[in-house]
Amino acid sequence: MHDLRRQALESGKTVSRKARSKVVSATSSRAGSTVNSPAGSRANSRNPSRAASDEEDNASDSTAWSTHSLDDILDDVDLAPDAWKAELHTRIEQIVDRKRSSTEGRADSLNAFAHILMACFAKDDIEPRTSELVPSILKSIRSETTERETLTALRALTAMAITLDSENIYDSAADELKRIITSSESVPSKVGAIHALSIAAYFGGASEEEAEDIMTFLLEIIESDGLSVDAHDEGAVVTAALEEWGFLATEIDDMEDTTESAMEAFVDQLESADPGVQVAAGENIALLYEKSYTPREEDEAVPEDDSDEENDVPAGERLIKRYDVWRNQKQLLHTLDELASISTRRISKKDRKTLHSSFADIRNSVEHPTRGPKYSTALDKDTGRAYGAGRMRVKINGNVEVRIDKWWKLLRLNALRRALQGGFIHQYDENEAVSRCLPFSMTYRKVDPYSRT
Template sequence: MHDLRRQALESSKTVSRKARSRVASGANSKSNSALNSPAQSRAASRNPSRHGSDDEDYLSDGTAWSTNSIDDILNSDDADVPADAWKAELHNRVEQIVERKRSSTEGRAESLNAYAHILKARFAKDDIEGRIGELLPSILRSIKSETSERETVTALRALSVTMVTLDSEDIYDSVADLLRRTVSNSESIQVKISAIHALGTAAFFGGTSEEELEDTMVFFLEIVESDGLSIDAHDEGSVVIAALEEWGLLATALDDLEEVTEAAMEAFVEQLESADAGVQTASGEAIALLYEKSYTPLENDEEASSDHDSDSDEPRGTEKMVKRYNVYRRQDQLLHTLDALANASSRRISKKDRKTLHSNFADIRNSVEKPTRGPKYSTAIDQETGRVYGGGRMKVKINRSCEVRIDKWWKLQRLNALRRVLQAGFTHHFDENEAVSRCLPFSMSER
């Protein structure tokens, strides 16, 4: 499975004395956003969010966790302090996480949050690898005990970024059972969501067999099919979105999805009728991925048949693709539904959601009709060549010489998953973390 993922998949700044004093005083202070009660609000009553903020973590009530002191360590231009000050802070946080006897619930949550924040901003594999034997049991204990929602959520997020950092082949077996129980049994919706994302990350980055990966996909699909009822979260749109997103991530690691396509399509098409725009969009993206995966490159010993995708407007040099199987037996009806979503105008839908639906479902419909076309495919004509521009309009710039072209749905699924875990640290990890860079191929800039 590790090989399968491989195929399918700094300069530090210094810190001022003032910043250090804030860090020293902040390490022992309580969080500014302690929870008063578990968040149980339904997805329909809050604005669905496809992805977290790129620079802040949020509690389920929308309160930001303060990370200003750590950001001072990571980003200060003051040359008064050694460049590896963040390593000392990371070491302190690791010690606080491992030493539980003298810690409080809020103290552990603060340490886990700070630890995760540093790991997102810096690639620290060498700094934590030797401590994982102590770190992992302590993080898992915070998840298992579920003393508070905040501690559990921070532990789950810390676990996710740890797995992406280490890219270990043996973490999955240590965490999978606990994560499944947490998804199923927690009384907190936010904990369920974070555990779903952590389980998906573990299955993709934690070293698992193809059979175990497919079993995890079945678990996520049951959540979608039951509208969350299978894990006691009925009609919680945010839970269904999380399951759809992680199902999509794991699907990108499989070469052949033919056997799972029929059941998945039935569930995803049904979710297009959801009242939650986030659920509709996540379902649509999974549908587009399934259509894309039904086509594979024409082999050297094959001859193009009538099933060959031979659009006359495809850019020259595009790889010849062959349709291998039918994805959905009622495609005309599906296209009608996608058309309606791409042109949704109901006053019951917020202006923001209408804009999201219009933009996303225009692309999704395009890919269902022409599965070789990925997200943001441009049908505009190049005046010089007379052909369409094609894919590649969506790009993520990593540095001056490297950018990632998101011209396939499988790339978009992976990009979104990595951003959920790494947030603003994605580009830094892409530069230094092989586990991240091998997930998304890149092209060298011409300039």
């Protein structure tokens, strides 16, 4: 089996000594494992992206989303927009009444239930049935009768966690989700459980200490290329662990003590053969650099080496560097430059385009940590200043939009998109838990008094 961290650049890099020693020792300790992973998983760590629909955001320069439109979600369950409540109650009854259901029937019901919760805000409809729904859904996850039932149950649990925004979901589900990640023989189930665990922690009542424990668990997956959960060399599993580590990290204020070990793993994964792994690792690196700067206190002097270039923020909101993120930033910038201009034919044209776009932004933020994704250095002809941040925006309605001008915002948006797919816009408008996760800015259209519109 090829090592996930095999050479991916044309610079002649090889696997680090530390990575090799980890793989050798871990492989020796697990020599008796009989878990077999699907052979095709490594090549496709992310679902194919599709063009955004009218229900999705109109963000310029946005990353590619692996989502379905709102209409697609409803079509998946043959549901008319005005009939979702009746259909939802029918599906709830089918989920909780397990004695009268077949494996395929439960999977169908869980699939429909999850899709309705993505497309419609149904907290009032499911909250009274939570004590019945959660145990039944967890039983479908625990039994692993079929991969489809497990995956639909994981999606249903994820959608419930976001809908309810309850403090009880995490305590009920955490152990079972960790067991699936560690012990399941299905790679898609491991991936689904990683995403579900993170969402359950964020929206389901996990403490900061519990969230940090999950991040440690995910970092072990990343450091071992998946070997710690019997998924060695499975890019989809490592990508999921990277993505959800980053999502949970957005909620942790002080990352100084954990930055070094995390950076060690992320920098190592920049040499992965999987573009999805590389991008997710790079985004986490950008997040850690961003977090190394915090606002200046009122009574705090501005350091002598501080400059306006490094603090492109309004007066009174200057950001101060608190600690060094990585011991060899020069080498890191060199690696990021290579990824931003990689031309090898060993990866597809689409993946090359993704790497170029993503790592141009990541490199910019590593060199200038106060600059977020899609920061523009182009000069405004009127002011003579750079346009700066805010080129990536998500329009919610005529008056509300989300500016994705920070890496923590992008990582949260990505997590919500994975969980809610094309229902994100509707959920943002209706579900306070979603809008609280991403702050919005008001926009107003200038009205021409002579216009007929």
